[in-house]
Amino acid sequence: MEVIRNFPDSELVANLRNGKKMDESIKTIYRSYFDSLSWYVMNNSGSRQDAEDIFQEVVVNFIDVVQKDKFRGESSIKTFLYSLNRFTWLNELKKRGRSLKREEKYEHEQDRVELDTSELMTEREEKATLTNLVAKLGQTCQKILILFYYENLSMKEILAVTDYDNEQVVRNKKYKCLKQLEKMINERPALKKILKNLLHG
Amino acid sequence: MDNFTPDISEKLVQYLDGELTGNEKEELEQQLKSYPALQEKLDTLLAAKESIRLYGLKQKVAAIHHIIMDESEKPVKQINPVKRILRFSIAIAASIVLVYGAYMAYIFMTLTPEKVFAANFQPYELVTSRDIGIEDSPALRLYREKKYSEVVGLPYDSNSTIEEEFVRAMSFTELRNSEKAIESFKHVIASNENKSMKIYYDESEYYLALNYIRNKEYKNGLKLLNKIKENPRHLYYDKVSAKLLRKVKMLEKR
Missing domain, CATH: 1.10.1740 (Rna Polymerase Sigma Factor; Chain: A)
Structure with a gap:
């Protein structure tokens, strides 16, 4: 209990x-x-x-x-x-x-x-737009990125909770997922202003 | 699309993840200062990282939200009305038993023979209607005057009357000398044996019982009280209550 x-x-x-x-x-x-x-x-x-x-x-x-x-x-x-x-x-x-x-x-x-x-x-909408982009990633990418950037797990720890063969494979996958998210942000020019506000606001 | 090489992109991600050290880190920081486009690319990555962190946080809160909402939506088990009344009655009965038990425990712990004696003792007053011209004996006079020490100091012999022996026993009782009182009341009772007209017999039985209790001779006291209680014609029948018998039994068990 x-x-x-x-x-x-x-x-x-x-x-x-x-x-x-x-x-x-x-x-x-x-x-x-x-x-x-x-x-x-x-x-x-x-x-x-x-x-x-x-x-x-x-x-x-x-x-x-x-x-x-x-x-x-x-x-x-x-x-x-x-x-x-x-x-x-x-x-x-x-x-x-x-x-x-x-x-x-x-x-x-x-x-x-x-x-x-x-x-x-004011940030409310901006944050919603950004998190919606993450939601558009595939489940695998979401999982790896959240484990690494939110849960702060190491590659070794992520390997233990996923089906990948070794840490390098996890590292490569995580890199590709991040690049995918970066690409999605770049495809939305209106987000550039939001980014500046959020990061340097 | 950006125009940066895969190598520099990887370096930026390593920098983002805090994995660059020493010269590599310093070199990249120099490039960031020199190339605004590179800084902008890093800002995009930082925003991506921030959005992941926020998304992770949203998911965490959403998961707990569901747990909390599930907890609050769990149906309250409905109890059958008959069962509810039964449970309520049992609860009340249990409370009464508990309170009564606590009360009895308190009584049991604080009960003393002196308390039982005091609660049931009443000073005995001699009847005053006397034939004109007949004077009280010294024992009776002193008793009326409540000079109990002087009563018990008077010589006692075979010529003494049952009445005088009774006031002597009552005087010992008043003086809290239960042993002597018991002895005197026994004489009064014995003097009445085989007599058709019994004098101070019922009174002596009751006061003897009280003296037994005060003297912690509970078995003797109970025997006498039960005898009185069995005889509705006894003068002290009404004085012997169930409460008195229960308290003496409690004293006996301690």
């Missing part, structure tokens, strides 16, 4: 930043904040599915912010997630051509929390 434990804010941020105990930490975020954050979406024209999708996006963005050292800890995780959730949902509504007047007013009057979450929203 799984032992459920919740981390205090400082420990949670440290875990996410260092990539340690990721599963437990993400579960803690879900168990602590999903109900209240999804309630906000569902009470503002959103469905249950909307609430789940927005929350997933909020968690990914939060971890990304923490791992890039942009979470300064001036507000609690709860406050930060609430802000992120609200902005993400309003952004989604705008994208769908709907808006909540009351919420727009609220958005303008509300003090900016922690870092400018609207900046994150």
Whole structure:
């Protein structure tokens, strides 16, 4: 039976930043904040599915912010997630051509929390475009690239969890997959600007 | 399409992966400064790496999302209404048993012979309606005046009346001398043997039982109390309650 434990804010941020105990930490975020954050979406024209999708996006963005050292800890995780959730949902509504007047007013009057979450929203589309490219790669390429660049496994470790003959074959495959992704990016000139924003923004 | 050689492309990927060291690394960094197109190519690779990292993170969160949603959607096992009532009743009964058990345990632990004695003892008051012109004996007078030490200090002999012997026994009881009280009450009871008119007999049995309890002679006390309880015509029949018998039995078991 799984032992459920919740981390205090400082420990949670440290875990996410260092990539340690990721599963437990993400579960803690879900168990602590999903109900209240999804309630906000569902009470503002959103469905249950909307609430789940927005929350997933909020968690990914939060971890990304923490791992890039942009979470300064001036507000609690709860406050930060609430802000992120609200902005993400309003952004989604705008994208769908709907808006909540009351919420727009609220958005303008509300003090900016922690870092400018609207900046994150500008990146929202850009990040979605980039990750969609990875999704277009074949399953094998996705697996090898994620094991190497996200899970930070060595070639030897990747060999152990795949069917390749030796490390060099894995290395070659990984190189080809990366080049394939590079090619896909190059085929989309509009992405060049996004890349500059993301990398040097 | 880019115009870079496969060799430099490989070098860039090695640089991206942190595998270039020493001169090779310095040489490539020089080329990056000199050729913006090469830097742009590296930026593309960096973006590719970033998109993989983000995609990996999205997948990780999505996997946990499904686990959490599955947990929250697990149906709550419906309990048959009859079973629910039965369980509820059993729970209430168990709670009552538990509370009663705790209460009994408390009583058992704190029960003392003195407490049982005090809860059932009442000072005995002599009847005052006397024939005019007849004076109380010194023992009865002193007893009425609650001078118990003086009562027991009076000489006792075969000429003493049963009434005097009874107040002597009651005085020992008041003075918390149960051994002497037991002895005196036994004399009162023995003096009544074979007499059609019994004097202070029922009173002596009850107070003797109480003195047995205070003196920790529970078996003797219980025997007398049970005898009283079996006789509805006994003067102290109503005084011997089930609660008193239960408490004496508890004292006996300790």
